[in-house]
Amino acid sequence: MTLLDRVAEPVVLEGLLQVAVASLLALVVLGVSYRRSLDLESELGRAFVRGFVQVVAMGAFIGVLFSVPFVWSGGVILAMMAVAAWISKDRGEGVPGVLRASLVSILFGAWVVIVTMLAAGAIEPTVRNLVPVGGMIIANAMKTNSLALDRFRGEVASNRREIEAVLALGVPPGRVISDYVTTSVRASLIPMVDSLKSLGLVYIPGMMSGMILAGANPIYAAEYQFVIMAMLFAAGGLTSMTSTLLVRRYAFTEAEQLKRFGEAGDDADRAVGE
Incomplete structure (x- = not known):
């Protein structure tokens, strides 16, 4: 057709x-x-x-x-990841290395989950299955990354004087900012955790409903829906953790001074933006 x-x-x-x-x-x-x-x-x-x-x-x-052949879907998935990183970086606008961190973290988080679940048979190796399910995984990784970046930027901006004061005492940058990284990751995962808590009680996802309406075994539909939710959670968690670790690293100069967010983004990001 x-x-x-x-x-x-x-x-x-x-x-x-x-x-x-x-x-x-x-x-x-x-x-x-x-x-x-x-x-x-x-x-x-x-x-x-x-x-x-x-x-x-x-x-x-x-x-x-x-x-078209299945191999084309790999290119589509990679393109989705690149677009997701470009969209997600806007939530962390001004954070040093935000585009690089978004791209690497989404590639890592979503790709690990997609490849693993392909190997496990949860995602069938067909275009019809890989592109829609892969898109859901990438989109959730993007949203989680956006939440983590937004919270990280806000935490650092609100506590800049305190961070600089502790740095002046000789405390390593990684230790100074670790609490803010942890807060950012936790905040980014709250929507996913709440969805898991309400799954089957308040939240009946569309995929499960669609499978049941299509005549699938309701118990299998529930099991597969949980698999999807677990994949989304894993991709989001890996993405936000990777992203915040990267921006934590990019947030400081070689002299271990906190960069001015919005003024000192790395040259690579500015070049891409232009």
């Missing part, structure tokens, strides 16, 4: 009607933001439109990928 054949299917039109209804609900949020002067409607509106365009484009792209 070609891409044009898929677009012409009646279910696509039905989906557009559902998108319109969901968009009306989103407009309510934008209206409330405007009335309360939260100044979020511009960012929320752009994010909403951008998300719709991107996810539909990805759906069409995956439809094309179904007809």
Whole structure:
């Protein structure tokens, strides 16, 4: 089946009607933001439109990928990781080495999980399975990394004088900033931990529901959903831990002085940004 054949299917039109209804609900949020002067409607509106365009484009792209060899999916996964790192770095804007740290940590965290679960058979070695599941893993790694970077930047900015005072006493930079790194990692994992705590009680994920509606064994659907959640947690944890360790290293000069966040990013990041 070609891409044009898929677009012409009646279910696509039905989906557009559902998108319109969901968009009306989103407009309510934008209206409330405007009335309360939260100044979020511009960012929320752009994010909403951008998300719709991107996810539909990805759906069409995956439809094309179904007809190509499996090896192509590796390139798609790597491209996803690169885009995720580029998006995630904005939450740590001004942190020295933020782009490099984001790219390395997402590559490491997501790739380890994807390769391991491919070997275990939890992800089938097909484009139809690898790209969607891999995308979920990468997206969660990106969100966790963003939360960790944002918290790290805030912690250092709020405690800069204290950090510099302790450094002046001769305490090694790694020890001075270790508490802030720990706080950043913990904060980044809170959403995932809460999701695990509520799994099956409050939170019934879409994949499990979809498998049950498709006729799968409900117990197996529950088991597989837990596998997915465990993969997301592992990828997020590895990513945030790696990212904060890297930015901790980049945060200091060779003279063991704290860099000015927002003023002393590394040349590589600035060159990429230009």
